[in-house]
Amino acid sequence: MWPFRNKDKAATNRAAIKRARKLSDGLEKRLQIIPPEGVPLNIRLAPLGQRLGAQVVDTLVTFIGAMLFVLLFSISFWSSWNLIAIVAALTFFLVRIPYYIVSELVWNGRTLAKRWLGLRVVSVDGRSLSAHQIVVRNIMKEIEFFLPLTYALAGPQQHWSFSVIAWVWLLVLLIVPWRNKHNKRIGDIIANTAVIMDPKPVLLTDLASTIAMKPGTHADERFVFSSAQLDEYGRFELQVLEKVLRSSEKSTSGTWAKQQQYLKEIVERIVQKIDYEETIDAKDHRLFLEAFYTAQREHLERRKLLGDAREDKYFRDEKGEES
Amino acid sequence: MATSFADDRPDVELMRSARFRKEREGEWARLSELVTHVEKKGLSGLTFDESLELTGLYRQSVNSLSLAREISLDQALLHYLESLTTRAYFAVYAPRTTLVGLVSKFFKTGAPQAIRRSWLHILVAAILLFGGAFAAYLLTISDPTWYYAFVPNGLSGGRGPEASEAFLREALYGENSNSVERLAAFSTQLFTHNTQVSIMSFTLGIMACLPSAFLTFYNGTILGTFFAIHDSKGLAFDLFGWLSIHGVTELSALIIAAAGGFRLGAAVLFPGQRTRGAALRHAGRDATKLALVAGLMLLAAGLLEGFGRQLVTDLWSRIIIGWSIGGMWLTWFVLCGRERKANS
Numbered sequence: 001m002w003p004f005r006n007k008d009k010a011a012t013n014r015a016a017i018k019r020a021r022k023l024s025d026g027l028e029k030r031l032q033i034i035p036p037e038g039v040p041l042n043i044r045l046a047p048l049g050q051r052l053g054a055q056v057v058d059t060l061v062t063f064i065g066a067m068l069f070v071l072l073f074s075i076s077f078w079s080s081w082n083l084i085a086i087v088a089a090l091t092f093f094l095v096r097i098p099y100y101i102v103s104e105l106v107w108n109g110r111t112l113a114k115r116w117l118g119l120r121v122v123s124v125d126g127r128s129l130s131a132h133q134i135v136v137r138n139i140m141k142e143i144e145f146f147l148p149l150t151y152a153l154a155g156p157q158q159h160w161s162f163s164v165i166a167w168v169w170l171l172v173l174l175i176v177p178w179r180n181k182h183n184k185r186i187g188d189i190i191a192n193t194a195v196i197m198d199p200k201p202v203l204l205t206d207l208a209s210t211i212a213m214k215p216g217t218h219a220d221e222r223f224v225f226s227s228a229q230l231d232e233y234g235r236f237e238l239q240v241l242e243k244v245l246r247s248s249e250k251s252t253s254g255t256w257a258k259q260q261q262y263l264k265e266i267v268e269r270i271v272q273k274i275d276y277e278e279t280i281d282a283k284d285h286r287l288f289l290e291a292f293y294t295a296q297r298e299h300l301e302r303r304k305l306l307g308d309a310r311e312d313k314y315f316r317d318e319k320g321e322e323s
Numbered sequence: 324m325a326t327s328f329a330d331d332r333p334d335v336e337l338m339r340s341a342r343f344r345k346e347r348e349g350e351w352a353r354l355s356e357l358v359t360h361v362e363k364k365g366l367s368g369l370t371f372d373e374s375l376e377l378t379g380l381y382r383q384s385v386n387s388l389s390l391a392r393e394i395s396l397d398q399a400l401l402h403y404l405e406s407l408t409t410r411a412y413f414a415v416y417a418p419r420t421t422l423v424g425l426v427s428k429f430f431k432t433g434a435p436q437a438i439r440r441s442w443l444h445i446l447v448a449a450i451l452l453f454g455g456a457f458a459a460y461l462l463t464i465s466d467p468t469w470y471y472a473f474v475p476n477g478l479s480g481g482r483g484p485e486a487s488e489a490f491l492r493e494a495l496y497g498e499n500s501n502s503v504e505r506l507a508a509f510s511t512q513l514f515t516h517n518t519q520v521s522i523m524s525f526t527l528g529i530m531a532c533l534p535s536a537f538l539t540f541y542n543g544t545i546l547g548t549f550f551a552i553h554d555s556k557g558l559a560f561d562l563f564g565w566l567s568i569h570g571v572t573e574l575s576a577l578i579i580a581a582a583g584g585f586r587l588g589a590a591v592l593f594p595g596q597r598t599r600g601a602a603l604r605h606a607g608r609d610a611t612k613l614a615l616v617a618g619l620m621l622l623a624a625g626l627l628e629g630f631g632r633q634l635v636t637d638l639w640s641r642i643i644i645g646w647s648i649g650g651m652w653l654t655w656f657v658l659c660g661r662e663r664k665a666n667s
Contacts, residue, residue, distance in 0.1 A: 033409075035416065037385040041409045089625075105425065108417045120413065128416040131425045136611055143526045190607060198413075199406035201355060203348075204399040208341045239398045246399070297396050298338040305339075305394060 140187030455543025528584020567645030
């Protein structure tokens with residue numbers, strides 16, 4: 001009655017997988033920087049919440065610093081309120097823009113709060129951050145943020161239109177980085193900079209080596225897969241399996257039963273998909289998956305080296321679409 | 324080495340990507356160590372050999388990354404290499420200017436050259452300011468009620484057309500403490516007013532110059548009105564002296580800030596061969612310097628206002644101090660940072 005139904009279902013299924021793949025590959029907004037060496041680096045951009053947090057912390061730091069200075073000054077050189085007021089005004093003026101410029105220059109794009117939260121300002125063009133960029137993005141911060149904020153909070157002594165304009169201005173300011181592809185605020189756009197999360201390199205063990213080295217199991221001899229059986233899956237499925245194996249490695253006793261159930265389901269799926277003749281005992285589930293991971297990875301890496309990179313299990317369809 | 328640790332199964336053959344990793348792991352660990360060191364102590368914390376090692380290892384890790392992307396499907400390894408290379412990239416390509424170098428470059432060449440490149444914009448801003456002052460002077464002299472149209476409430480400190488000569492004279496030379504207090508309040512008010520006008524006329528310049536031009540002209544009218552009020556009481560020259568001590572610096576700052584705004588606006592209006600964005604970024608380099616100079620001058624003006632004006636009450640010393648400081652600014656702008664021409 002509806003002959004295309006199955007095909008449609010397959011297509012939506014495929015779209016769903018593609019979405020999932022994109023999600024797991026780049027859950028966060030990423031920035032691509034091409035350093036002079038020519039190998040692109042994909043860096044995680046700082047989420048807006050973190051940036052706002054850093055701004056709040058920095059504001060507190062400068063405010064408290066300036067307060068302390070004024071306090072110390074008034075204790076040691078007390079003369080009149082007038083003088084203290086002038087000194088306070090000067091201190092607060094000096095501590096604002098210069099603090100950001102100096103700290104970002106000295107610590108390579110990091111203020112104190114950015115250091116604590118692991119954020120960093122980078123130049124988008126792949127060269128080193130220049131002094132000009134730092135100055136521009138921080139002067140613009142004053143104009144973008146602090147100036148309208150003072151008008152917005154100034155209260156009733158000014159004409160009401162000033163407050164309205166200031167609030168609209170602040171609203172626009174919030175929308176710009178939120179809608180921007182790289183979370184840039186206006187100062188970042190003008191200076192051509194972006195704020196990223198400082199990456200933390202953690203080298204996990206190589207699964208393939210640990211599996212091969214595991215004493216006494218000989219998984220690769222116990223389970224053998226034919227080339228046809230390894231032609232079912234692509235990179236995405238392999239890396240999902242990698243994640244599963246890594247997380248079940250460090251599972252605690254509380255989640256152990258759940259993990260076993262999870263592994264069992266995966267084993268059943270794979271056995272069905274690749275037509276594996278044997279049924280696998282419950283105690284061998286993990287062993288089977290490890291052997292399959294090793295064999296599948298070696299196979300896919302070899303195919304890739306021969307120019308046949310397989311993104312996911314729909315790689316055949318994609319080839320068809322392209323040609 | 325690739326198989327030496329496989330005590331249990333000495334015959335095991337690792338796959339290509341696993342061997343690739345085993346061979347290079349040591350280098351990556353060393354690079355990671357160096358990068359952590361740089362992040363904590365800065366590049367200057369490295370010895371000469373270590374910094375050579377850092378750049379060498381960085382290039383190798385870039386190579387490893389691009390190779391790993393081709394031959395390995397181990398996601399953990401790819402993530403690690405990407406993070407490590409990125410961190411090393413930040414360590415190797417750090418800003419090269421020191422703080423002292425940056426500041427001295429700004430004062431020696433950057434700022435005065437930017438000012439000289441913007442001479443036309445500065446001239447236009449000055450014409451607008453003094454044109455506004457002249458027009459308002461003529462209007463207020465003929466009809467003092469114009470005063471109320473030009474001067475915002477609170478900025479005058481009670482010195483309207485109805486004020487007596489004695490009151491004005493006392494405000495200018497303030498002997499009794501009450502009016503000194505009033506004057507101090509007024510000068511801080513004027514200072515913040517001028518700072519705001521400068522920031523606004525710089526920022527709003529980006530909207531095709533018009534708001535900056537209006538603001539500069541309007542600020543000129545306030546000045547002109549004040550002169551008219553004092554002139555009608557025969558105090559014009561005294562006001563000139565009172566304003567000179569800080570006003571020379573402050574009004575110049577205002578003009579320079581507006582000129583910075585004009586640079587931005589001109590880039591939007593006449594981008595030339597560039598795109599508007601590129602033109603704006605290009606003009607921004609000079610405009611930022613103008614804004615910094617204006618900020619510096621406003622700061623100096625604030626200091627002169629806060630301390631100098633109350634301490635120096637003699638008319639001629641006010642004029643001499645004010646204009647000699649103005650002369651110093653001018654000397655800086657005109658003479659500093661000129662490239663020495665080869666004698667021919």
